[in-house]
Amino acid sequence: MSILNLGIVAHVDAGKTSLTERLLFDAGVIARLGSVDAGSTQTDSLDQERRRGITIKTAVATFGIGALTVNLIDTPGHPDFIAEVERALRVLDGAVLVVSAVEGVQAQTRVLLRTLRRLRVPTLVFVNKIDRAGADPDRVIGQIAGAVPMWREHEEQLAEADDEALAAYLHDRKIDVGRLTAQARVMPAYQGSAITGAGIERLTGAIAEHLPKAPQDAGAPLRATVFKIDRDRAAYVRVHAGTLRVRDRIGDEKVTAIDGRDRLGPGEIGRVHGLRRVRLGDTIGGGQAHPAQVFAPPTLEATVEPDDPARRQDLHRALQQLAGQDPLIDLRLDEERGELKVSLYGEVQREVIRDTLAEDFGLAVGFGETVTLHLERPRGRGRAGVVRGRDGNPFPATLELLVEPGEGVQVAIAVPVEHVPMYVYKTLQHFHEAIERYVRDAFARGGRHGWDVGDVRVTVTRCGYEAPNTTAADFRKLVPQLLTRALADAGTVVCEPVHRFAIEGPANALTATLAALPRFGAVPEAPEAGPARFTAAGTIPAARLAELERALPGLTHGEGTVEAGFDGWRPVAG
Structure with missing residues (x-):
């Protein structure tokens, strides 16, 4: 039996x-066909998804193409739920990137590409x-470098992918599009309408013919990935090898x-x-337990309080449960202020x-003002330790x-x-995992300035016990105490999130745009200017990006666009 784990990804509303x-x-x-507008689709099963007309949680459905079994994974398109897309990418054999023939390539499309x-x-x-x-599908395909419309007249473009494809073209043999696609050298492009069904048969044939099947x-030894956890703690698992x-x-x-x-x-x-006890992203069996993050972490945070103060413990438990389903809903308790805070994308x-x-836990809550998250990094090396039986150590x-x-x-x-x-x-290994858990829990409570500690x-460096x-x-109680002392010894620096931006606009707006960028804390690079359009790139504090977006229409006569994505952390000035 052949299996294909297929992801459907797109900018919202594509x-x-x-x-x-x-x-x-x-x-x-x-x-029967469901409708997003009517809230009757198969994979958008949550009440909120039906009301809002957007996908919030990754959904899995299975269908067949001949002898091929396709596990279809529908992911959110809204950038606030990019964490769901990240987890899906880890279990895919192939993907279909959906782009609107009207709106074309949009900001989230470029991130996904x-x-x-x-x-x-x-x-x-x-x-x-x-x-x-x-x-205008031809215009849209032209916006995607590496996308090749699959018609006979485009075989010359396919032949440029590698020497084997060129040899097949020169000798009038069929080019192995499946091989080029599997190697991510080309992205075969199709056009149609999901509503009317136009072009779907051709796309379905390409899914079966050109995308690689699961090994x-x-x-082999078991290797599997957890990519979704339900509220009842059932885990959605994709097996890569073994049983x-x-x-x-x-x-x-x-x-x-x-x-x-x-x-x-x-x-x-x-x-x-x-x-x-498994967490999202965990590998069961061999392999890397927590792979490197694909997308940017959330850069916003808000305080959340129950309308009924007597239900603070209920709120804490509910948020812990939600964080277990989505680890990028990072929950932390500001012990000094007694406040619960959650990190957010938007x-x-x-x-x-x-x-x-409100709907799943019966909790009415209010959120405080959304603020930009910061990060604390150690400035240098710091050390702290205790010895059993000495200097008042109670453990x-x-x-x-x-x-460091x-x-x-x-x-x-x-x-x-x-x-x-x-x-x-x-x-x-169990000792290592336990210490890592104690460390992460301690850092999530905040460093010397109250922010999460990272980098x-x-x-x-020393360990001992008394059997x-x-x-x-x-050890669980010692770790946070020693980390506090070690960080004080090392010193910490508070860092703010920084985005990398790219602005496109009419050539006659270049001077005004470059002159305005420093007002938003942006650090521009040398622009690229043509006779009609310019492109200016650089970095900007995440907290100032919205100001730039609001100002851009006035700077570019309404013709400018800006794209931005997380670029890293930098020390706060002063």
């Missing part, structure tokens, strides 16, 4: 969910809405059930029960969290931590295994 609906209908999975290329995800382009007034390696069976033990947990089956083989996706996400708390444990600048949050163990209480942690490396009195709780 017709992504409508295409999903059309594919399911044409395959006979659903009896860059990411699909960087991750080398085999991709087809579907230019949708050709039935709408103002549609079938049932005899996951009911009653398999994963760490100290056991798979108790898999919806509709007793095992998942390579390439298969299933809803797995019993793994209540205002729509904030509204969704508010409505979810029967020895622990020393070294803090790093990338992300890294934890290393630099002590002999015999210095670790193996009767508590069983393996050095830091923490190394355990059988030492427990895991001793």
Whole structure:
């Protein structure tokens, strides 16, 4: 059996969910076509999705193309829910990028294009809405570098992809488009309408013919990825290699059930029960436990309070549960002020969290002003430690931590295994995982200035215990105390998020635009100017981007556009 795990990605309102609906209908999975406007689509099952007409949570549906089984993964298009798209990209064999024939390539389209290329995800382009007034599919295809309309007259363009394709073209042989697509050298482009069904049969044929199928390696060691977690803690898992069976033990947990089956083989996706401690993005079996983040982290934060002060604990538990379903809803407690804060991508996400708390948990809440998140980094190296039985240390444990600048949050163990209480942690790997958890929990409470601590490396340089009195709780309580002291020793610097921007506008507006950029804290680079248009790029503090967007129409006579994406963190001036 051949399996293809297919993602549908797009800028919001390009017709992504409508295409999903059309594919399911044409395959006979659903009896009638649903409508996004009417809130009757198969994959937008949440009440909020139906009301808002947008996808919020990744949904999975299955259909067949001949002998091929396609697990279709419908992802959100709104940028506030980019974290859902990130998790889907980790489990795909291929993708369809949907672009509107009317609006063309939009800001989110460009973000997705860059990411699909960087991750080398085999991709087809579907230019949708050709039935709408103002549609210009040829113009849209021309906006996407690497997209090749799949008609005979474009084989010369395909031949430029590599030497093998050129040889096939010169000898009048068929070019292997599937190979070029699988290697992410080209993105075959199709056009049609998800509403009328025009062009869908051709797209379906290309999905089966040109996108690579999931590798079938049932005899290999298990390797699987968790890409979605439901409210009941059931985990959606994609198996890359090996087999996951009911009653398999994963760490100290056991798979108790898999919806509709007793095992998942390579390439298969299933809803797995019993793994209540897994987190989104976790790898089950071999492989990297937490792969590098694909998209930018959220850069906004807001305080949330229950309308009824007596329900603060209920709110805390509800937000913890939501954060378990989406780790980029980063929840932190400002202990000094006693405030609960959540990190956000934007205002729509904030509204969704508010409505979810009301509808699913019966909690009416209010949000404070949305502010820009900052990050604390260590300035240098700092060290702190305690020895059991000395200097008033109340814990029967020895622990020393070294803090220094790093990338992300890294934890290393630099002590002999015999210095670790193996009767508590069983393996050095379990000790490492526990210390990393304690470190991340401590940093999430805020550093010396109250912000999350990041870009830091923490190394355990000394460890000791007193059997059988030492427990895991001793290390759990020591870690945050020692980190506070080590950070004070290292010093920290507060950093603000910075976006990279690109402005396009009419050539006669270049001088005014460049002169205005410093007002917004932007640092421009040398512009590119042509006879009709200019492009100016640079960096700008995330908190000032909205000001630039509001000012741009006046600077460019209403003809300018700006794209921006997270570029990193930089120290706050002064």
